[in-house]
Amino acid sequence: MRDKAAFKRGVARLEKLGHQLEIDPAALASSQRFAGDDETRLAAIHRAADSGADVAMMSRGGYGLTRILPDIRYKKIAKAIQGGTHFVGISDFTAFQLAVLAQTGDVTWAGPALCEGFGAGSGQLPDDIMEACFDDMLSGQGEGAGWKQHKEFTTKNRVLSADGERADGQFGVENSVLWGGNLTVLASLLGTPYFPSVKGGILFLEDVAEHPYRIERTLTQLLHAGVLARQKAIMLGQFTDYQLNAHDRGFKLQTVIDWLRTKVRTPVLTNLPYGHVATKILLPVGAKTDLVVQGRDVLLAWGHL
Numbered sequence: 001m002r003d004k005a006a007f008k009r010g011v012a013r014l015e016k017l018g019h020q021l022e023i024d025p026a027a028l029a030s031s032q033r034f035a036g037d038d039e040t041r042l043a044a045i046h047r048a049a050d051s052g053a054d055v056a057m058m059s060r061g062g063y064g065l066t067r068i069l070p071d072i073r074y075k076k077i078a079k080a081i082q083g084g085t086h087f088v089g090i091s092d093f094t095a096f097q098l099a100v101l102a103q104t105g106d107v108t109w110a111g112p113a114l115c116e117g118f119g120a121g122s123g124q125l126p127d128d129i130m131e132a133c134f135d136d137m138l139s140g141q142g143e144g145a146g147w148k149q150h151k152e153f154t155t156k157n158r159v160l161s162a163d164g165e166r167a168d169g170q171f172g173v174e175n176s177v178l179w180g181g182n183l184t185v186l187a188s189l190l191g192t193p194y195f196p197s198v199k200g201g202i203l204f205l206e207d208v209a210e211h212p213y214r215i216e217r218t219l220t221q222l223l224h225a226g227v228l229a230r231q232k233a234i235m236l237g238q239f240t241d242y243q244l245n246a247h248d249r250g251f252k253l254q255t256v257i258d259w260l261r262t263k264v265r266t267p268v269l270t271n272l273p274y275g276h277v278a279t280k281i282l283l284p285v286g287a288k289t290d291l292v293v294q295g296r297d298v299l300l301a302w303g304h305l
Contacts, residue, residue, distance in 0.1 A: 001027070001028050001030070001035065001059060001060065001115075002060075003060075003115055003119070004028070005119075005122070006060075006114075006115035006116075006119030006120075006121075007027075007028070007059060007114060007115055007119060008119075009115075009118070009119040009120065009122070010059075010114040010115055010117070010118035010119030011023065011114070013118045013119070013120075013125075013126060014114075014118055017131070022051065022053065024044045024047060024048065025044075026040050026041070026043065026044045027044070027059055029041075029044075033062075033063070033064075034064045035059070035060075035062075035064065038067055038068050038071070041064065041068060042068050042071055042072065045068075045072060045077075045096075046072075046073060046076060048080075048085075048087075049073075049076045049077050049079070049080035049085070050076070050080070051080075051085070052083070052085070053085055054084065054085065054086065054138060055085070055086045055087075055088055055138065056080070056085055056086070056087045056088070057088045057089065057112075057113065057114055058088070058089035058090075058093050058113050058114065059113060059114045059115055060113050060114070060115045060116060061089070061090060061091025061092040061093060061113060061116065062091070062092050063092055064092065065092050065093065065095040065096050066095045066185070066188060066189070066194075069095060069096075069099045069192075069194050072096070072099065074099070074100065074103040074104050075104075077100055077104065077106070078100075078104040078106050081100075081104075081106040081107065081108070082106065086108070086109050086137060086138070087100070087108040087109065088108070088109045088110075088111045088112065088134075088137075088282070089108075089109075089110075089111070089112075089113055090110060090111065090112065090113055090116065090117075090181075090182070090276070091113070091116075091182050091185070091208070091276065092182070092185060093110075093113070093181070094110075094180075094181030094182040094185040094186055095185050095188075095189060095194070096108070097110065097181055097285045097286075098179070098181065098186060098189055098194060098195060098196055098285075099189070099194035100286075101179060101196045101285060101286040102193065102194050102195060102196040102197070103193070103194070105286065106286060107284050107285060107286040107287045107305065108284075108285050108286065109137060109282050109283065109284055109285065110180075110181055110204075110274065110282065110283040110284075110285050111130070111133070111134065111137070111280070111281075111282035111283070112126075112130055112134065112280070112282075116276070117130055117134075117280075120278065126278070127278040127279045127280070129273070129279050129280070129281070130278065130279060130280050130281075130282075133145075133280075133281045133282040134282060136282075137282050137305075140304050140305065141304065142282070142302075142304075142305070143301055143302065143303055143304065144289075144290075144299065144300050144301035144302055144303075145273070145281040145283075145299075145300050146297070146298060146299045146300070147271060147272065147273050147298055148271065148296045148297060148298070149269055149270045149271045149296040149297075149298060150254075150270045150271045150296075151296075152254050152257075152270070170293060170294050170295070171267060171293055172290070172291065172292045172293070173202060173232045173233050173290065173291040174290050175288050175289075175290065176200055176201050176202045176232050176233075176288065176289060176290075176291070177198050177200075177201040177202070177286060177287070177288060177289075178201070178202045178204065178283060178284060178285065178286070178287050178288075178289040178300075178302065179196055179198050179201050179202070179203060179204075179285055179286060180203045180204035180205050180235075180285070181204070181205070181206070181285065182205075182206060182207055182208075183205045183206065183207040183210070183215065183218050183219070184207055184210060184218060186205070186222075187218045187221050187222060190221065190222070190225055190227070191225075196286075198230070198231070199230045200230070200231070200232050201230075201231050201232065202231065202232060202233045202234075202235065202289055202291055202300075203227075203228070203231045203233070203234050203235065204234075204235040204236075204237055204272055204274065204283060205234070205235070205236055205237060206236075206237035206238055206239060206272075206274055206275030206276070207239050207275070207276075208239070208240050208241050208275065208276035209240075209241045209242055210239065210242055211242045211243070211244075212239075212242070212244075212248075212251060212252055212253045212255065212256045213248075213251065213256075215239060215253070215256055216256040216259065216260075219256070219260055223260075223263055223264065228260075228263075228264050228266060229264055229265070229266060231266050232266065232267075232291075233266060233267050233269060233291055233293075234260075234264070234266055234267070234268045234269065235269045235270075235272045235298075235300075236257065236268065236269065236270050236271075236272060237271075237272040237273070237274040237275040238271075238272070238273070238274065238275030238276065238277045238280075239253055239275065240275060240276050240277060241276065257270060267293065269293065269298055272298075284302055284305050287302045287305055288302070289301060289302040290302075
């Protein structure tokens with residue numbers, strides 16, 4: 001836990017909102033660059049599954065979950081989820097979420113981490129939209145989310161709908177599995193037992209501190225593996241904290257999006273409010289969802305969960 005002040009702010013903020021918190025004994029453990037050695041972190045995950053809590057939330061992202069995926073007791077995790085525990089996290093947590101989906105088919109939530117979400121910098125408050133979505137998840141009242149795509153969205157690339165091929169930027173997808181998360185982490189699971197085999201799904205992706213060429217390279221891996229073509233829609237979230245340079249000569253994130261749209265017939269949507277940003281919705285990874293697109297307007301619906 002590099003930022004213990006953010007950890008304390010997150011705890012205080014959740015308590016102020018009326019939540020009762022139980023901090024795992026190993027929450028502040030440390031071993032090299034990890035939040036405790038592998039055995040310590042596994043034990044913490046399994047304690048969370050046994051806790052009976054409404055929410056089991058990660059403290060922060062980084063790297064380390066892929067190391068311990070083979071030793072997670074997935075039946076225990078599934079029992080906890082079916083008993084009402086919502087596992088919530090972002091970034092490296094993608095590895096846990098996709099492994100749970102691949103191994104059990106159960107739903108977890110892509111959303112805030114304690115520090116990154118509720119432990120906003122001193123003098124700042126957590127984002128209102130994120131908090132409202134968190135409350136909706138807890139109450140079971142959340143039904144979906146809507147947003148506008150970037151202005152660069154065009155209809156020059158024809159898209160497929162249930163009615164056939166259309167060029168007006170309007171289409172719908174029904175009863176499709178929502179899955180995805182951090183692009184780099186997701187691609188690292190390809191070819192393993194922890195990569196979900198989803199056909200006809202809605203794939204959402206985000207990343208942080210990755211130059212557009214790295215994003216394109218990782219998307220190319222998913223493209224060549226056939227993952228992208230098997231989806232009914234691809235939703236690109238927020239890609240943040242990277243720097244372009246003179247060597248790029250105009251190559252930017254929109255260049256990657258335009259290129260991707262020429263490589264797949266699957267509709268590629270932009271500006272999903274999710275990623276390493278303050279304003280983000282919570283997304284039920286593994287849930288059946290409906291998607292409606294009309295030009296720049298997008299509505300993603302999953303009903304009560």
